[in-house]
Amino acid sequence: MFSIKKIYQPITLAEALEIYTSNPQLKIIAGGTDVLISLHHGKLDDVELLSIKNLTELTGINYLTDGTIEIGTMTTFTEIFRNEIINKYIPILAEASVSMGGPQIRNNATIGGNICNGAVSADSAPTLFVLNADLRIVNNEGVRIVPITEFYAGPGKVKLQSGEILTHIIIKKADYKGMYGKYIKFSNRKAMDIAMLSVATLGKVKNNKFTDLRIALGVSAPTPIRCTKAESFAFNKTIKEELIKQISEKTLLNANPRHSWRGSKVYREHLIQVLTERALKEIITMSGGKWHE
């Protein structure tokens, strides 16, 4: 049993926004696999919850006519990794989704909850960062669109105001067309573990040069981050073993990992370089490039 004073369980988004606007103290609960843990740890007392579990309009994945992929925030990780659209166009997101928790958690946990929980280790985050995903956030007055790269404010903190609900994650065609991606999660256990470090890379190779390269890291700074310095360094340079090494080293210019029981700062810095190298080699191979003579 938890310390929950009251729970609202609306069935439409309009109703949910109405309730939230007049009760700004509410805490939103999606799948519940983070909020219920906070309750279990006694971090929330006498909380009033707004459950958005019944908002069916926020579940599912749509492929729009212009190639935009729209993911409802209440879509579970199981639904995402089994989804045809995701596997066909953005398999890297399927890869990230299946790395998360275990089957029970993936059946319950939602991608929107994963983002809004603000964890630096969120398995969906690095991948959504490299995909330049946009977030559709609504309140009673209207809609705003925020790039996910600007949504995180600090460990466990995101820029969501009271009264606002994240409804969709939007991925534009230009951000996945012709791109190859690889997500690597490094953890002590394969299942039921949180990432010690995670790397997502997404790139496009032409004439053995990176015409687009994006690298994002999880658990490497107070928020998930993009390695902008390494990315711009890589642009239009001929791919060689040496270049991959240099790119991987330059990822550290944006990273600032912390020391924790899960892994020391030095070890994490080592992992960042090694895993980036591995991920880069994978996407180079996938896109028909080569780094060795």
Next chain:
Amino acid sequence: MIKVTMTVNGKLYTREIPPMMRLLDFIRDELKLKGTKEGCGEGECGACTVIIDGDIYNSCMVLATSCEGKRITTIEGISGAELHPIQEAFLEVNAVQCGYCTPGMILSAKALLDKNINATEKEMKEAISGNLCRCTGYQKIIEAVKLAQKKLKKR
């Protein structure tokens, strides 16, 4: 208090419950079905696994009020006068030591085999990856799931 109606092991229950009640508490304390175990209480161990509408969930990570209209299967619900073939298999290969993880393991295996009777060993390992066992080392459990698969195919 919130009124909630759900089907547990084929039987329809309607109860008035407080909002903080987990599905785990509903099953154990309201319905007095003690086969579902509480391990960690925070979604790590899978001891409290139940099947909801065909998929496995940790019942400690689900609020009972959110189960309106759902069909729940607990370990008590999978057998009648005779044991379920998965239960038989667990006994036959000695896949049970302390037994605490067993109800969850069996339900995870059942959810898999119900959907995919031809599951591979890899899929079996994947299916029980959310259930921790600190006794067996998992080898016997995988053997049991394989034996259960054979038994179920023969039926």
